[in-house]
Amino acid sequence: xxxxxxxxxxxxxxxxxxxxxxxxxxxxxxxxxxxxxxxxxxxxxxxxxxxxxxxxxxxxxxxxxxxxxxxxxxxxxxxxxxxxxxxxxxxxxxxxx
Numbered sequence: 649x650x651x652x653x654x655x656x657x658x659x660x661x662x663x664x665x666x667x668x669x670x671x672x673x674x675x676x677x678x679x680x681x682x683x684x685x686x687x688x689x690x691x692x693x694x695x696x697x698x699x700x701x702x703x704x705x706x707x708x709x710x711x712x713x714x715x716x717x718x719x720x721x722x723x724x725x726x727x728x729x730x731x732x733x734x735x736x737x738x739x740x741x742x743x744x745x
Contacts, residue, residue: 651685653678 658674658681669677723736732739 651682651689653681653685657681 655674655678658669658678661677661681662669662674727733727736727738730738
């Protein structure tokens with residue numbers, strides 16, 4: 649393993665993750681992190697010349713539609729369902745003193 653994770657790094661990551669690790673768990677975490685970094689280093693050896701960067705494995709385009717109002721202001725009909733209304737708003741019982 650070319651990547652060595654320091655004890656301070658493991659302590660810091662433990663603090664950030666709010667974990668209390670035993671000495672054995674710290675050692676296992678160090679080995680796991682070092683293996684992950686070794687794998688990333690191995691991936692960086694790949695020749696990606698001519699490979700276009702992508703953000704998704706499938707070709708995805710923006711599927712959002714225009715935000716167009718289709719039903720208009722129907723507040724008058726909506727307020728007909730209110731048991732009580734005042735100044736074009738629902739009147740509800742007070743919940744907090």
